[in-house]
Amino acid sequence: MTTITVNGKPHTVQASPDTPLLYVLRNEVLLNGPKYGCGLAQCGACMVLVGGQAMPSCVLPVSAVSGPVVTVEGLGTPDKPHPLQKAFIEEQAAQCGYCTSGMIVSAAALLQGRKQVSDAEIRAGLERNLCRCGSHMRVIAAVKKAAGGLA
C-alpha cells in the first residue's frame, strides 16, 4: 500500500498503483481543487504541486508520486488565504472557475523564491493552463499582484 502526503497529511492510497493522482485526490482524499479537464495534460485544470513542482495530476500514476503533494486547498483556506488566492479574489480573476485551481498552482510554482515577475514571465509560466471563459487578463493581473505580496 502506497502512502502519499497530501497537504501535509499522510494518505494511504486505496486505488491501484496505475491510477492517476487526480482520481486519488478527488475520490479518496475528497479534494475538489484539482479538476478533470482533459486527462491528457493539455489544459492544466488538474495541476498540483509535487515536491514543489507544478505537475498535471491527470497523467501521473499515484505510484510515481515522489514528493509531498500540495493542492490549492493546501496553499490556503477561506479564512487564511494564500497571497495568490487573495489576489485572485481581489482581481475577480475567475468566471466559471474551472481553470482557477490549476492557474493558482502553476502561479505558486512560478512565484517560488521570486520577488517580482513580468507580464511575459507570467504568460510563459502559465502556458500549460487553458481558460475557456476568458479570465486571462485578470489572471495575469492577479499573479502580478500576488508577486508583490509575496515579496
Added chain:
Amino acid sequence: MDQPVNRREFLQTHLALVVGITGITGSAAIVGDAAAQAAAPGVIGPNPSLLDTWLRIGTDGRVLVNFGKMDCGQGLDVAIAQIVAEELDVPMQFVRVVLGDTRVTPNQGGGSGSTGVRLGARPLRNAAAEARRLLLEMGSKQLGVPVGALVVRDGVISVAQDSGKSVSYAQLIGGKNFDAPLKWNKVVGNGMNAEGQAKPKAVSEYRIVGQGVKRADIRDKVTGTPHFTAHVRPGKLLHARAVRPPVAGATPEAVEASSIAKIPGARHFVQGGFVAVVADSEWNAIRASRALQVRWSTPPAAFPGGEAGLFDRIRAATPTASNAVPMFAGKKDHDAAPTLAALAGSRKVIEAEYECAFQSHARISPSCGVADVRGDRAEIWTDTQKPHYQREGIAKLLGLPTENVQVTWMPGAGSYGRSDADEAPFEAALLSRHFGRPVRMQWMRDEGTAWDPKAPAAVVSMKAGLDDANRVTGWYFKAKGFNGWDVKYWADGPEQVLVGQLLGARRAAAYNFNVPEESYKFPNHVHWWETVPPYLQDASPLRTAHMRAPQEMQTRFAQESFIDEVAHAAGKDPVAFRLEHMQDPREKDVLRAAAEKLGWQPTAAGSGRGKVSVGRGVAVHAGYGSYACAVCEVEVHQDTGRIRVRKTVVALDCGLVINPIGLRATIEGQIMQGLSRALYEEVHFDERKVTSTDWYSYPIARLEDVPQQVELVLLNRADQPIGGAGEPAIVCFPPAVANAVFNATGIRIRRYPLTPEAVKKALS
C-alpha cells in the same frame, strides 16, 4: 456565497406549489417563427402567481430569492441580488439567490439569449417591490402611523419623525409566508413575468444598482470549496463512461463482456446505439471504457468529401428552408430581383463570399452529470443552462411524470449556449435506472470536443454596387449554412440529446439561420438566409445547436468584412463609411466611442506591410437590445502567419448598467473567446469522423494571446431598457481582425478562423 437563510428553516417553511404541465413540444417544421420559442408551455415549476415562490425572508432578516435562470460563470446572481436589494431596501449581503433548482424556482427559461437581466430580473424586481409595499403596510399597522410617515433602511422600517419607533422585516415576516398574490403573465420561459400592485423604483432613486459589486463566490473557486456539479458524490456512487463508435453513424453489433472481466466491478451497458461501462472506481470505469471490445457496424462515410469539401457542399446543396428575418422574428419572403437589376446597371460591382467553419463549444471540462433514479423518482445534478427543460426531457426519457424528476442546478464548467451540458445527465439517468444506484457520468476530452453540439458552418455571399459618385446602388446578402439548431436550445425531450437519438428518438424538423440586424440603410437592400441538409441526420458529431451569438458570428463576419471591402472600393474610410449608412444613433455612438478611444485615423491598406505588418480594423454589432463595437490593432507576422492582436478597444451600450464590475468581466471574456474563434477554432473532420478530439486538434486562445492593451468603454444609458451583455461584443472580433489584417497587408481573408496556415498562404 453569502450567509444563507437557515437551510432547515427554508425547507420547513417553503410552501410554493409545484405546478407542472408538460406541454406538447417538438412541433412540425417551423421556420424563424417567434411562436416556436414561446408556444409549448413545458414545465412551469413552482407557481409564479405567489409572492412566496419568488421571495422569502428568514427569521434572521436574510432574503432568499428564487431565480429561474442560472449562471454560466458571469456572476449574474450578483446583478439579481443588487436589483432585489434595491427594491427591498436591504443590504446586498442579506440577499441570497437560488439558481435553477426545479423544486423551488419557476421556469424562467434558464441561461438563454442574454436575457438574464433584461428579462429574468423583471419578476424579481416586481416581487421585491411588492414585498416592500406589503411590509410597509404591516409596519404601519404595527407602529400605528400611516405608510407615508415611514422610512425603510437596511431592512428596518422606522417612523421618519421618530427613529426610535421601528420594526425590522425579520420581526414582521421572518420565517412566515406573505400569502400574497402576483399577476403572472402566463408566459413560461424567458418571457415569464409577474407583477404586484407596487411600482418598482425609478432609476434616479438607485443606490445599489449601478454600483460595482464583486462576486463572493470566487472565494469558493480559489479555495476548492465544493460547489460544482463535479463535486457531487452521493453514497454508493457508480462511475460511468460512454464508449463511442470509431466512425460517425456506426452502431454496436456485438459487445464482448469478457473483455472487461478482469477490471474490478466493471459492467457494460448497451441499448440501441448507446454503449457505456460502469464501475465503483472512476479509474476502473475509464479503463473499462478503453478495454471494452465492441464490434461496430460499418456504415457509409458520414461526411463525404471531409472538411476539404465542406464549403462546396454548402454551395451546391438544395436549401431546406429560406427566410428573410432574424431568428424568432417570424417568416418573410425576399425578392432579390430589384437588387440584382440595380447591380447589373451599376458602374462597379463588388462581390465576395465568406466561409465560416464549424466550431465547438469546447468547454474547459466536458459534460458531467449525476443521477439517482429510485423506482419512479429521479434526482439529477447538472450544470445545464436550462434545468427546467432538462427535467422534462429526462422525465420523458424515463417515462416518468415530470413532477417525479427534480433537477438541482449547480455551477459547472463555463457554457456558452446549448453545449454538451445536458448530455451526461441524460446518460447518467438511463444508467442509474438500469443499475439501481446513483451514477456519475463524465464525458472525456475527445467526447467534449468531437461529440458536443456545434456552431454551424456557412457560406455567406455578398454583392454591392457603386455608382459614378461611389454611392451604394444595391446591397445583397445571402447566408447559406447548416441549420442553426439540429438540437433545440433546450433539452426538453430525448430527441434533443445524443443518447436519446442513439435510442431511436427522432426530432421534429425546424430550421433557422440569421440575417444582420444593424441599422445600415442601403438602396435596393435584400437579405435572406437558407439552410441546407445535415451530413448525418441523427446522432451526428456535427449536429448543430446554439453557441454564443448563434448564427451572428457567421453573418456579421460577412457583413462587417464586406462593408469594409465596399468602403475600400469606394475610396472611403471604414468608420466614416459605416457612419454614413447607419440609422440608429446608439449604433453610431458605440462606433465613435471605440474609434475615438483607439485614436482611429484613416490609413491606406497595406501601408504597414512588412515582415511584421501592422494595421487596424473595426466591426460593429447590434443585437439583444445592445450595441457593440470592437476596434483591433494587429501585427501580422509574414514568416509564421501568426496574427497578434496587440490592442483592442470595445465600446458597449447595453442600456442601464447594473454592475460595471460584472459587465467588464463579461466583455473581457468575449474578447478572449472572440479572438479565439477568429484565430484558431475550427472543427476538423474527415469522411468518417470528427478528428478534433483534444486541445492540440482544436486549439483555443491562450494567455499569450491576451492583447497588450485592452480598453473598455461602457456607455451607460440609464434612460434605455436593459440590453443583453453576454453576446453582442464577441460577434465583432472575427470581422474586426479580418479588417485589421487587410489594413495591415492589403490582403483580404474571407474565412474564419484566420489560422497561421491560411494567413501564410494568403500572404505568399
